[in-house]
Amino acid sequence: MRRSRRWMLYPLLVLLAVPFVFPTWWMITASLLPANEVLSYPPKLFPASPRWENYATAFADYPLARQYFNSLYIAAIVTVSTMLVASLAGYAFARIRFRGDKLFVIVLIGLLIPSEVTIIPLFRMVDSLGLTDTHWPLIVIPIFGAPSVLATFVMRQFFITVPDELEEAGRLDGLGRFGLYRRIALPIARPALAAVAIFTFLNTWNFFLEPLVYLSDKEMFTLPLALTQYVDVYGGNIWNVQLAASVTTVLPVLAVFVIAQRHFVEGLAQTGLKG
Amino acid sequence: MTVRAPARPAAPPEPPVAKPFWTIRRRDALVGWAFIAPQALGFVFFVLVPLVAVIWYSFQSTNLLAGTTEFAGLKNYEHLLDDPVMPSVARATALFCVGLVVLNLGLALLLAVLLNQKLRGTTVFRTIFFSPVVVSLVAWTIAWNLMLQDNGSINAMLRTVGIDGPNWLRGENSAMVSVIVVQVVKNVGLNMVLFLAALQGVPRSLLEAAELDGAGPWRRFRTITLPMISPTTLLTAIITVSGALHVFAQIQILTLGGPADSTNVLVFYFYQQAFGNHDFGYGAVLAVVLFVIIALLTTLQWRMRKRWVFYEA
Numbered sequence: 005m006r007r008s009r010r011w012m013l014y015p016l017l018v019l020l021a022v023p024f025v026f027p028t029w030w031m032i033t034a035s036l037l038p039a040n041e042v043l044s045y046p047p048k049l050f051p052a053s054p055r056w057e058n059y060a061t062a063f064a065d066y067p068l069a070r071q072y073f074n075s076l077y078i079a080a081i082v083t084v085s086t087m088l089v090a091s092l093a094g095y096a097f098a099r100i101r102f103r104g105d106k107l108f109v110i111v112l113i114g115l116l117i118p119s120e121v122t123i124i125p126l127f128r129m130v131d132s133l134g135l136t137d138t139h140w141p142l143i144v145i146p147i148f149g150a151p152s153v154l155a156t157f158v159m160r161q162f163f164i165t166v167p168d169e170l171e172e173a174g175r176l177d178g179l180g181r182f183g184l185y186r187r188i189a190l191p192i193a194r195p196a197l198a199a200v201a202i203f204t205f206l207n208t209w210n211f212f213l214e215p216l217v218y219l220s221d222k223e224m225f226t227l228p229l230a231l232t233q234y235v236d237v238y239g240g241n242i243w244n245v246q247l248a249a250s251v252t253t254v255l256p257v258l259a260v261f262v263i264a265q266r267h268f269v270e271g272l273a274q275t276g277l278k279g
Numbered sequence: 280m281t282v283r284a285p286a287r288p289a290a291p292p293e294p295p296v297a298k299p300f301w302t303i304r305r306r307d308a309l310v311g312w313a314f315i316a317p318q319a320l321g322f323v324f325f326v327l328v329p330l331v332a333v334i335w336y337s338f339q340s341t342n343l344l345a346g347t348t349e350f351a352g353l354k355n356y357e358h359l360l361d362d363p364v365m366p367s368v369a370r371a372t373a374l375f376c377v378g379l380v381v382l383n384l385g386l387a388l389l390l391a392v393l394l395n396q397k398l399r400g401t402t403v404f405r406t407i408f409f410s411p412v413v414v415s416l417v418a419w420t421i422a423w424n425l426m427l428q429d430n431g432s433i434n435a436m437l438r439t440v441g442i443d444g445p446n447w448l449r450g451e452n453s454a455m456v457s458v459i460v461v462q463v464v465k466n467v468g469l470n471m472v473l474f475l476a477a478l479q480g481v482p483r484s485l486l487e488a489a490e491l492d493g494a495g496p497w498r499r500f501r502t503i504t505l506p507m508i509s510p511t512t513l514l515t516a517i518i519t520v521s522g523a524l525h526v527f528a529q530i531q532i533l534t535l536g537g538p539a540d541s542t543n544v545l546v547f548y549f550y551q552q553a554f555g556n557h558d559f560g561y562g563a564v565l566a567v568v569l570f571v572i573i574a575l576l577t578t579l580q581w582r583m584r585k586r587w588v589f590y591e592a
Contacts, residue, residue: 010398017393021407023464028414030432031422043428047435089317096314100307104315111318114326116577118525120546121566122329124336124559129329148321156318181310210416212528217554228417232532243425250418261413265406268413269472 031254035059035247042243058248062234067223068249071230075253078142078226079208085147086155086204087197094159095185099166108160114153120213122150127217141218142211142226151207155200162196163189198267209257227253330570336563355564367540368548371455375544376523378459383519384512386463387470392500394471395478405475409468416465420532423461424448427533451541454534458542461529466522470515477511478504517580521573545569 029049034042036054062068097108130141146152166189174188190197215229222233231253234246261268340351359365390408394401411419426433427447434444447457481504489499505512527546530536536543536551545565553562 010396013393013396013398017404020390020393021404023460024407024411024468027419027422027426027464028410030426031418034422034425042425043430045430045435046439047432049432089321092314093318096311100311100314102304102308102311104308104312104319107315107319111322114322116573117326117330118521118546118569118573120525120527120549121333121570122326124553124562124566125329125332126325127554128332128559145325148317149325150322152318153322153326181307185314206413212417212531213550216531216550228415228528231415231417231421241421241424246421247425250415250421253415254418257413257415258410261410262406265409269405269409 028254028258031247032251035244035251037244039242039244055244058244059252062245062249062252065245066230066233066249067225068230068252070223071225071227072252074139074224075209075227078139079205081143082146082208083201083204085143086152087200089147090152090155090159090200091190091193091197092185093156094161095163095189097156097160098163099171099184099189100181111153111156114150115157117150119150123213123217130218136218137221137224139224142208142214145214146204146208146211151204155204158200159193159196162193166192195270199270202268206257209253333563333566333570336559337567338560339563340560341558351560355560358561359564359568364540364543364548368543368545371536371541371543372524372545374455375459375526375542376520378455379462379523379526380516380519382459383463383467383470384515387467387474387515390467390471391474391478394475405472408471411465412468414465416528417532419465420461420529423457424533427457448534449538451538454538454542458526458529458533461533462523462526466519470519473511473515474508477508481507513580513583517577520576520580524569524573545572 033049033051035058036051036056037048037058038055041048093111096102097105097111126141126145127136130136135141170188170192171184174184179187210228211226212228215226219225219229222230225233231246231250234242234249236242337355338351338353339348340354341348394405394408425431428434429446429449433447437444445453447453485503485507486499489503494502525546526544527550530542530544530547531550534542536547546569549562549565549569552558552565
C-alpha cells in the first residue's frame with residue numbers, strides 16, 4: 005500500500021478497537037452508576053455523579069476483602085513454588101545426563117490432559133482427606149500437578165540453550181551441581197522465570213472451575229468465584245456492585261500489564277501452549 | 280561423562296576406598312532425580328493416578344445417597360449413546376469450536392497484518408488488542424453479560440441508530456454467537472502476537488521480488504505470506520481448538536447452557552453431570568470423551584502438519 009494512503013487504516017483500527025476497550029470502560033462506568041441506571045436508555049457512557057458507595061458496598065456487605073486476600077496469597081505461594089519446582093525439574097531435564105531425563109516425554113503428556121479430565125478423582129481424593137473447603141487443593145495441586153508441567157517445559161526449553169562453557173567455568177570454580185543451578189543457570193534464566201511467573205500468576209488468579217468444585221464457604225472463595233456472589237435473593241444480578249468488585253480484580257493486573265507489557269506479551273506468547 | 284578413579288599403584292591410607300563411590304556420574308544422577316522428584320511425584324499423584332482413576336470410574340456407578348460404588352460395566356457408555364441431551368451437546372461443542380477457530384484466527388491475522396504496516400501508534404493498538412488477555416475471565420464475562428442483556432448497552436446503542444437488537448443471550452443462535460464473540464475478543468490478542476512475529480519473519484526480499492514481477496498485494500499475501508506463516512497458523516489452530524474445548528466459565532455465567540441446550544458445550548455438561556447431579560460415573564465418561572477428543576485432535580493436527588505446512592523452520 006502506498007504511504008500516502010496508509011492513514012486510511014486508522015479509522016479501521018479504531019473501529020476494531022471498540023469491542024476490546026468498551027467492556028472494560030463499561031465495567032468501570034457501570035460500577036459507578038446507581039442500580040437503576042445500569043440498564044437505562046439512552047446508555048450512560050459516562051457516570052455524571054460517580055457513586056463510590058458501590059465499592060464500599062462490595063466490601064462491606066460481602067467478604068470481598070477476605071476473598072481478595074485468599075486470591076493474593078494463594079497466587080503468591082503457587083507462583084513462587086511453581087518457579088522453584090519447574091526450574092529444578094527443567095534444569096535437570098535439560099542439563100543433567102541421567103536416566104531420569106527420559107521421563108520428560110512422559111511429563112509432556114501432562115500438557116495434553118485438560119484439568120477437567122482429572123478433576124473427579126482429584127475431588128474424591130481431596131474429599132476423602134477432608135480437605136474440601138480448605139485452600140490446600142488450590143495450592144498443592146497446581147504446584148506439583150498439570151499446571152506446573154507447562155512451566156517445567158518452558159524452563160527446560162530455556163536451559164537447553166545455555167552454552168556448556170558457562171557451566172564449565174563454574175565447575176572449575178568448584179561449584180557442585182546445585183551451585184551450577186543456583187549461581188549460574190538461574191540468574192541467566194530470568195526471562196524464562198518471568199514468563200513462568202506471569203502466566204502462573206494469571207492462571208492462578210483466574211482459577212474458576214477448581215474453587216467452584218472444592219469450595220462452598222464464601223469466606224474461603226477466591227476472587228473469580230467471589231464475583232458471582234453478587235445476586236439478590238431472586239437470583240438477579242446486583243450489577244453495579246458486582247462490577248465494582250470486578251473492577252477491583254481487573255485494574256491492578258491491567259496496570260501491571262501496561263507498565264510491563266513487553267514481558268507480558270513475550271511471556272504469554274511463548275507459553276501460549278496453555279489450554 | 281564417566282570419570283573413573285585412576286588406578287593407583289600404591290593406595291594411600293586415606294581415603295580408605297580405592298574407587299570413590301561418588302563419581303560425578305553417580306552424583307549427577309542423584310542430583311538429577313532429586314531435582315525432578317517434586318515434579319515427577321506430583322505428576323504421578325495429580326495427573327497419572329487421576330487419569331487412570333477417571334477411566335476406572337467411568338465403569339462404575341456411584342450412589343451418593345447410600346455412599347456405595349459398584350461396577351457397572353458399559354452402562355455409563357450406553358447412557359452416552361441414548362442420552363437425549365447428547366446430540367445438542369455435540370452440536371454446541373462443534374459449533375463453538377469451529378466458530379471460535381475461524382473467527383479467532385481470521386481476526387488475529389487481520390489485526391496482525393494491520394499492525395505490521397509501518398504506521399505510527401501501532402504499539403498503542405497492540406496494547407489495546409492484547410489487553411483483554413490479562414483481564415480476569417470472570418470479570419470480563421460479567422461485563423459482557425451486562426452489555427448483552429435485552430436492555431443492555433449493546434442494544435441501547437443499536438437503538439440509537441435505529442436497529443432493534445435481539446435478546447442476545449436468550450435466542451439460540453444469538454446466544455452461541457455471543458459466547459463465541461466474548462471468547463474471541465478476550466483471547467485473540469495472543470494469536471495476534473504470534474502472527475505478528477511470524478509476519479515479521481517473512482523475508483522482505485521475497486515480497487519485493489514478487490512485487491517487481493508484478494504481483495499485487497493480495498497475490499503476494501496469498502502466495503508468499505500465507506504459506507510462509509503456515510507453521511504459526513497450525514500452532515495457533517492447535518492452541519485455539521484445545522482452548523475452545525475448555526470453555527466453561529463463560530457458559531456458566533452467560534447462558535447456563537441454554538437456551539434449549541444450544542450452548543451446552545461438553546465441559547459445561549460434564550460439570551453439570553459430575554458436580555450438579557453428582558453422577559460421577561457418567562461424569563467420568565464425559566471426561567474420558569473430552570480426553571479422547573483432545574488426544575485425537577492433537578495427533579490429527581500433528582499428522583496434517585506435513586501436508587499443509589509449507590515451511591517449517
